[in-house]
Amino acid sequence: MKESAARSGNRQGTSGGDFKDCFRPEDYFTASKYFAPESLKEAVEILEGYGGDLKVLAGGTDLLVEYYERLYEVKGWLDLKNIPGLKEIKVFEDRIEIGPLVTHTELEKSENIKEYYPVLNRAAADVGSPQIRNRGTIGGNIITASPAGDLLAPLMAYDAEFKLVSTRGERIVPVGQFFTGPKRTIISSNEILSRIIIPLPGERTYGSWCKVGKRKALIISSITLALVVKFNKERVIKDIRACLGAVAPTPVEIKEVRKRARGKRIEDLNFSELGELVAERISPIDDIRGTAEYRRDVAREIMINALEEIAEKAAE
Amino acid sequence: MKKIKVNLTVNGKEFTLEVGPKERLLDTLRERLKLTGVKEGCGIGECGACTVILNGEAVNSCLVLTGQLDGSEVITVEGLEVEGRLDPLQQAFIDHHAVQCGFCTPGMLMSARALLDKNPHPNREEIKRAIEGNLCRCTGYQQIIEAIESVAGKGEEEGADYFEWDPD
Structure with a gap:
């Protein structure tokens, strides 16, 4: 009874007609809690107390879409907005730490992100629309864990780690171990993502980013590629990360690319072969954003383009 | 049931509101403040009909919870006109x-x-x-x-x- 009331309150209230009859603000209040603690310590204590009943809230641009028409299911929010430090980008000697509440717009505008992680910077600029980028956060993108999350392949390509805190302490999890399936991660219901830690890439690191979707703006990616290549002084490839989104249940790195390319000069690589390798190793599905066959074809081509782009940049 | 006290400046006017934890900014503006220039199209951030300026940035008001906005400033289309002069x-x-x-x-x-x-x-x-x-x-x-x-x-x-x- 209450549930259906909440539903009509949410939706029909604004769909025209005499909404006074069907809009009941009290519908929004049914059995819901709201916490906005002022420290991380307090936050994890509240979370521990309520367990899975609270939704941890950052920008809300994913949660309010996911729970659209079933907001009544949300038993309460734990809003992170008052916790100091979660909106900062801090540069250390060997790493950058990004707070989970940093928005896509902030990632796009940050000079540090532009300089050190251009692939992440460009991916952030490709998220949703200005309205979404102004509100949506890096932490939200990670925790939502959509296979198509635009920041995830870049984070993987830069070897990011995630700091998770709970009342029992903290742990740091590498991005490669964090995602377990579509919208699934290893984070427990009593943990909060408190930092995104990315090692500084060092000199002679080049990156390429590609997002393919049915239109330019406001589109869930059909496929994304983040390629990051590190060279030594002799222009030999020290390390290479080819990471893709929307082509598997989680963002994936094609590790065979590393094996084939490390220790070689980029001009000695066979780009078509590496493109073919990427196309073979992904495990895409057919869905409304593209068929598996299409995704394999596109993966091959964008991998070749990315290698060409990096070869050009490295030659400068 | 818990209400959240929110001080909000909308189109230059200050409001102190008590809102529910699930009230969207879109609903606050349309239903409480009767600013019906803010339109609801899709409700899921795809169409932009509900766009308002929140602390200087364009946002979809359907994807913002009013409870999060204490101390914020909002401008809607009604706030563009100044003393009868259109923007x-x-x-x-x-x-x-x-x-x-x-x-x-x-x-x-x-x-x-x-x-x-x-x-x-x-x-x-x-x-x-x-x-x-x-x-x-x-x-x-x-x-x-x-x-x-x-x-x-x-x-x-x-x-x-x-x-x-x-x-x-």
Whole structure:
């Protein structure tokens, strides 16, 4: 009874007609809690107390879409907005730490992100629309864990780690171990993502980013590629990360690319072969954003383009 | 049931509201403050009809919880007009026939205003990017872009070029 009331309150209230009859603000209040603690310590204590009943809230641009028409299911929010430090980008000697509440717009505008992680910077600029980028956060993108999350392949390509805190302490999890399936991660219901830690890439690191979707703006990616290549002084490839989104249940790195390319000069690589390798190793599905066959074809081509782009940049 | 006390400045006026934890900014503006210029299209951040300016940034008011906004400033389309004078953008939309059915117009205006507040002389690409989160189902994008360009101080000259006789 209450549930259906909440539903009509949410939706029909604004769909025209005499909404006074069907809009009941009290519908929004049914059995819901709201916490906005002022420290991380307090936050994890509240979370521990309520367990899975609270939704941890950052920008809300994913949660309010996911729970659209079933907001009544949300038993309460734990809003992170008052916790100091979660909106900062801090540069250390060997790493950058990004707070989970940093928005896509902030990632796009940050000079540090532009300089050190251009692939992440460009991916952030490709998220949703200005309205979404102004509100949506890096932490939200990670925790939502959509296979198509635009920041995830870049984070993987830069070897990011995630700091998770709970009342029992903290742990740091590498991005490669964090995602377990579509919208699934290893984070427990009593943990909060408190930092995104990315090692500084060092000199002679080049990156390429590609997002393919049915239109330019406001589109869930059909496929994304983040390629990051590190060279030594002799222009030999020290390390290479080819990471893709929307082509598997989680963002994936094609590790065979590393094996084939490390220790070689980029001009000695066979780009078509590496493109073919990427196309073979992904495990895409057919869905409304593209068929598996299409995704394999596109993966091959964008991998070749990315290698060409990096070869050009490295030659400068 | 828990209410959250929120101090909010909307179109220059201060409000102290007690809102529920699940109340969206869109509902607060439309239902409580009767600012029905804010339109609800999709409700899931796809169409931009509900765009307002929150602390200087364009946002979808359907994806913002009012409970999060204590101390914030919101501007809606109703806040663009000053003492009976339309915002130059509003006048430009009229002059350039940038309004067809009109449903997307308030959101388009707010996205455009947010852009011009930060960047008074955007180029065409910057304008397109600023309104990429706003759908116009009448597909009147051309006129909308021209209207914004005219306020950005670029459209007039380009428009005039079109009629100039060029012997080469």
